[in-house]
Each structure stands twice: as C-alpha cells, then as structure tokens.
Amino acid sequence: MILHIIRTLGVKGGVGYAYEYAGTTFEQMTMEERMTVCNMSIEGGARCGYINPDQVTYEYLKGRDFAPKGEDWNKAVEWWNSMRSDADAVYDDILTFDAAEIAPTVTWGITPGQGIAVNEAIPIPDSLPESERAIAEEAYRYMQLIPGAPIQGTKVDVCFIGSCTNGRLTDLREAAQFAQGKRVAQGVKAFVVPGSERVKKDAEAEGLDKIFVEAGFEWREPGCSMCLAMNPDKLQGDQISASSSNRNFKGRQGSATGRTLLMSPAMVVAAAVNGKVSDVRQLL
Missing domain, CATH: 3.30.499.10 (Aconitase, domain 3)
Structure with missing residues (x-):
C-alpha cells in the first residue's frame, strides 16, 4: 500500500508536510502494519507519517515494559485521545484510495517512487511526466531493465x-x-x-x-x-x-x-x- 501511495504522490509529494493515514483499511491494520506505512512516509518526502491513536494502539501498548501502569495508564490514554485529529480538522490536501484496487506493488527503479503493480509493465519514457524522465532514463540504465517489459518474471538472485x-x-x-x-x-x-x-x-x-x-x-x-x-x-x-x-x-x-x-x-x-x-x- 505505501509503495503505491509513494508511487502516486512521488518522493517529493510530502515535502514540508506530515502524512495522516486514515480510513477503514488503516483502522483494520495491526499496529505493526501501521508502523510499516508510517516508517515509509519519509520516502515520500514527508516530515513524518502518523495514524491517529485508537483501541488498536492501546491494546498494543498496554502491559509493555515501558508503558504507563495503573492510573498513569488511564491518564495516558486520555491524553493520547486528545491528540486525535478532530472531525472538523482542516487539511492542506486529501487524497482517497480504494484499497481493493491496489495490487501487490514492486519498485523497478532507483527510488521508492518508481513502483508499479506486479502485473504491470515497466513504464516507457513517453508515458511519464517530463519531470520524471531523466531519473527514469538513469534507472533504466542502472537496473538493466527494458521499458515496456513486464516486471513479473524478472529473475532474482x-x-x-x-x-x-x-x-x-x-x-x-x-x-x-x-x-x-x-x-x-x-x-x-x-x-x-x-x-x-x-x-x-x-x-x-x-x-x-x-x-x-x-x-x-x-x-x-x-x-x-x-x-x-x-x-x-x-x-x-x-x-x-x-x-x-x-x-x-x-x-x-x-x-x-x-x-x-x-x-x-x-x-x-x-x-x-x-x-x-x-x-x-x-x-x-
């Protein structure tokens, strides 16, 4: 999912901003799955990435070695809840994805933003925005991959x-x-x-x-x-x-x-x- 998001927004899409991930797909993720997504936010240029704390967060943290205990735990949960984005929060931009349409994604190039679905072909230069063609040409040479060829079937060592x-x-x-x-x-x-x-x-x-x-x-x-x-x-x-x-x-x-x-x-x-x-x- 995060490779698809970075592919869509680019490696500079989040420069100067934070990414907030929300929606039913993220709500259903385990805490560790959420960590993977947030970890990769920097690869999209964002200063940070976060998912609002919820019951999944609290169940993951409760009882861990350095988690608050007793009444301190209740106070911590109250504070964490106060940090959630309000329902009427204003965002600089909102982009919506349909997770059901996201296929397993693989990078083909030399940046995390150069990714495609596993059943897609490596993009040809003319299909890319002009601003991306120079780095694409560099990636073709370095990766020794052929534009227009399917990524699926590429041999690995x-x-x-x-x-x-x-x-x-x-x-x-x-x-x-x-x-x-x-x-x-x-x-x-x-x-x-x-x-x-x-x-x-x-x-x-x-x-x-x-x-x-x-x-x-x-x-x-x-x-x-x-x-x-x-x-x-x-x-x-x-x-x-x-x-x-x-x-x-x-x-x-x-x-x-x-x-x-x-x-x-x-x-x-x-x-x-x-x-x-x-x-x-x-x-x-």
Missing part, C-alpha cells in the same frame, strides 16, 4: 526479509504463511533477519524459524543486515535483490552495481520460491 520496515513479528508470520510447504528456487540465496532480539525470540517460540529453514531460507541473527549492506550481507556485482527493506537507491545493498526491487515480505517469499518476481496471490 537474493531474497531478503527484514529491516526496520518489515522485520516485525507479524511480518514474519505473514511471510511464513506463504513459505510453509514451499521451497526456495535453486540458485537463489534467501534469508530472514528478525528486526530485534525480542522479535527473534517470539518468532522462534512460534516455530516460524523452522518454517523458513525447512523452506530453504537462512534464519539469521537480528539486525539491519542487507537493508544497508551491514556486515557480509551485501549484493555482489549486478545481482538483483527482492527486498522487504525501505530503500532501493544505487549501491544501497553493498554493490555499486547491485539492483534492488522493493516489495512486501510475502512478495519476497513468492520471488524466492519462483526465482523471479511473482504475484504472491498465486500462492494463496
């Missing part, structure tokens, strides 16, 4: 699930759901990196690590890993990575010629299983 964007427990649960009973394609390096020690511990308690290992993924220690080419987790040469991280800039994953395709954790599993960019809905 490395599949990475993790990062602060998509390394939380619910992310791993979602990915494991699609990995269970499947097998990573021959020649593909695939690994899962929990976002924290607690996420790793909780995931292992649920047996998620076993599901990934049985499917051919490496189960790694928590950290940033390939999101920014930390430690040995780097692309080699012009390898293509299917990555659940938040940035696809040139050289971001450790190789000056390495190529990154951003997508959701579930989409990374689909790419790993098929050895190429694939529509995860086909694994349902």
Whole structure:
C-alpha cells in the first residue's frame, strides 16, 4: 500500500508536510502494519507519517515494559485521545484510495517512487511526466531493465526479509504463511533477519524459524543486515535483490552495481520460491 501511495504522490509529494493515514483499511491494520506505512512516509518526502491513536494502539501498548501502569495508564490514554485529529480538522490536501484496487506493488527503479503493480509493465519514457524522465532514463540504465517489459518474471538472485520496515513479528508470520510447504528456487540465496532480539525470540517460540529453514531460507541473527549492506550481507556485482527493506537507491545493498526491487515480505517469499518476481496471490 505505501509503495503505491509513494508511487502516486512521488518522493517529493510530502515535502514540508506530515502524512495522516486514515480510513477503514488503516483502522483494520495491526499496529505493526501501521508502523510499516508510517516508517515509509519519509520516502515520500514527508516530515513524518502518523495514524491517529485508537483501541488498536492501546491494546498494543498496554502491559509493555515501558508503558504507563495503573492510573498513569488511564491518564495516558486520555491524553493520547486528545491528540486525535478532530472531525472538523482542516487539511492542506486529501487524497482517497480504494484499497481493493491496489495490487501487490514492486519498485523497478532507483527510488521508492518508481513502483508499479506486479502485473504491470515497466513504464516507457513517453508515458511519464517530463519531470520524471531523466531519473527514469538513469534507472533504466542502472537496473538493466527494458521499458515496456513486464516486471513479473524478472529473475532474482537474493531474497531478503527484514529491516526496520518489515522485520516485525507479524511480518514474519505473514511471510511464513506463504513459505510453509514451499521451497526456495535453486540458485537463489534467501534469508530472514528478525528486526530485534525480542522479535527473534517470539518468532522462534512460534516455530516460524523452522518454517523458513525447512523452506530453504537462512534464519539469521537480528539486525539491519542487507537493508544497508551491514556486515557480509551485501549484493555482489549486478545481482538483483527482492527486498522487504525501505530503500532501493544505487549501491544501497553493498554493490555499486547491485539492483534492488522493493516489495512486501510475502512478495519476497513468492520471488524466492519462483526465482523471479511473482504475484504472491498465486500462492494463496
């Protein structure tokens, strides 16, 4: 969803502003799913992104190590409720999306704004606004992709699930759901990196690590890993990575010629299983 929003508004769409996400889709999201969306707001140029606190927020926070306790909790909830946008709040702009029409989205270029639905073709220069053509031409050259070609079917070398964007427990649960009973394609390096020690511990308690290992993924220690080419987790040469991280800039994953395709954790599993960019809905 957030890749689609950034694709629509552009990487500079939020410059000087904050993004407020609202509507029935966001109301139904878990807190961790909301974190993913808000995390990516900066990639759209916004100063920050937020979703108004609600019962989902409070249920997520209550009982956590550093959450207020007792009467302090009641006071905190009252204060948080006071921070919600009023029904008559005035916004600089409002854009409405129909979530049912948003297909799994993949980036094809060198900015998070260069994204398309998995069943779409890489845009040709003439279809883009003139202001976007120069960066598109640079992306074609760097990514070695052909304008007008479908993104689906693009071969991948490395599949990475993790990062602060998509390394939380619910992310791993979602990915494991699609990995269970499947097998990573021959020649593909695939690994899962929990976002924290607690996420790793909780995931292992649920047996998620076993599901990934049985499917051919490496189960790694928590950290940033390939999101920014930390430690040995780097692309080699012009390898293509299917990555659940938040940035696809040139050289971001450790190789000056390495190529990154951003997508959701579930989409990374689909790419790993098929050895190429694939529509995860086909694994349902």
